Amino acid sequence: MNKPIRPTPINATTCLALAAAAMLFTGCHTIGPGTVPRDRSDYSTSIGDSWKRQTLLNIVKLRYVDPPIFVDVGQIVAGYSLQTSLTAGGTISTEKAIQGNYLNASGSAIYTDRPTITYVPLTGNKFIRGLMTPLTPESVFFTIQSGWPADSVLMASVASINGLKNQETSIAGVNHPDPDFLRVLQLLRKIQLSGAMSMRVQVDPQKNQTTLLTVRGTDVPPEIAECGREVRRLLRLDPDAQEFKLVFGSMPANNQEVAVITRSMMQQMATMASQVEVPPEDVSQGRASPGWDTGAGNTNAVRLIQIKCSKTKPADAFVTVDYRNHWFWIDDRDLKSKRVFSFMMMLFTLADTGEKEGLPLITIPAQ
Numbered sequence: 001m002n003k004p005i006r007p008t009p010i011n012a013t014t015c016l017a018l019a020a021a022a023m024l025f026t027g028c029h030t031i032g033p034g035t036v037p038r039d040r041s042d043y044s045t046s047i048g049d050s051w052k053r054q055t056l057l058n059i060v061k062l063r064y065v066d067p068p069i070f071v072d073v074g075q076i077v078a079g080y081s082l083q084t085s086l087t088a089g090g091t092i093s094t095e096k097a098i099q100g101n102y103l104n105a106s107g108s109a110i111y112t113d114r115p116t117i118t119y120v121p122l123t124g125n126k127f128i129r130g131l132m133t134p135l136t137p138e139s140v141f142f143t144i145q146s147g148w149p150a151d152s153v154l155m156a157s158v159a160s161i162n163g164l165k166n167q168e169t170s171i172a173g174v175n176h177p178d179p180d181f182l183r184v185l186q187l188l189r190k191i192q193l194s195g196a197m198s199m200r201v202q203v204d205p206q207k208n209q210t211t212l213l214t215v216r217g218t219d220v221p222p223e224i225a226e227c228g229r230e231v232r233r234l235l236r237l238d239p240d241a242q243e244f245k246l247v248f249g250s251m252p253a254n255n256q257e258v259a260v261i262t263r264s265m266m267q268q269m270a271t272m273a274s275q276v277e278v279p280p281e282d283v284s285q286g287r288a289s290p291g292w293d294t295g296a297g298n299t300n301a302v303r304l305i306q307i308k309c310s311k312t313k314p315a316d317a318f319v320t321v322d323y324r325n326h327w328f329w330i331d332d333r334d335l336k337s338k339r340v341f342s343f344m345m346m347l348f349t350l351a352d353t354g355e356k357e358g359l360p361l362i363t364i365p366a367q
Helices: 012-024 032-065 124-132 136-143 150-157 179-194 222-234 265-273 278-282 336-349
Strands: 071-091 102-121 158-161 168-170 171-177 197-203 211-213 243-250 258-264 309-310 317-323 326-331 361-363
Touching: 032 071, 032 265, 032 317, 032 336, 102 326, 102 336, 124 197, 124 222, 124 265, 136 150, 136 197, 136 211, 136 243, 136 258, 150 158, 150 179, 150 336, 158 179, 168 265, 179 197, 179 222, 211 336, 243 336, 326 336
Parallel strands: 071 361, 243 258
Antiparallel strands: 071 102, 158 258, 168 171, 197 211, 211 243, 309 326, 317 326
């Protein structure tokens, strides 16, 4: 009479092996912390690249008298989930009739990445504040104070200083700058490099703030002192004054004021748009407005930025966009153009004079 087969329990070693397999399969930690370094870098890079392309596209569109459209990234919600399951079982028999031991296991895993991105078009009052309102003189000169080159900053963001006019752009072409304006920019750059130019904010008892521009004429090298005297003469400033009140306006009220008319972001973009290379037939046929090249023979003409145009996509570009069956781009080796373009993008953060809103929110739930 055959004895009944009685399976024995799985031994301790096998149990430990099954437990270890389950832990490896399902994981002993959350996936959230590991996503932070990757997501923060990837989303930052993607937002930055899209911002550059959007800005360049709108500059090119202005050359074609096509209204610019800006869309901000309002919110990013990146949701991750990981669901796992594991089942295992087996028998071990000591009977010779059983041909070996048996073990079975099965498992499943579901990984989900579901980002949700919201976009906010720049319209209405926010559009007016952000693009049409001139920058404050203080923000422009504090940018110089922070180390940006005075000549490039003023050439890009200022329309006039004490009546000396900068280069202007219109649909008819380019009006070239006053030679004395260009000379003032050169002198201010030399003074800036010497450390003899600075900013100071003065607050009176009524809590009113006054921004003062300091141009030292003493305790500086002789050549810098001469630059300061020439700046005072060209701007019709008090030759003995060290500090000058910075105001917004076309002309100063006295010889101790520096009156500045600043440009809006839209005006700066239009200035750059005039310097975009376009197919000659687009200008001759009236598709694109006349640009900087129409008066490039003038010795006072100044090119701020080089935005190239080609039929094929460039291989080495800092930023590139496709528009009207052409590629428009900035060469990655053109440091001057890259600096001007990056400076203009930085000024977007100074342009909004309204109530500050929250930054784009990135929410990353992980399950």
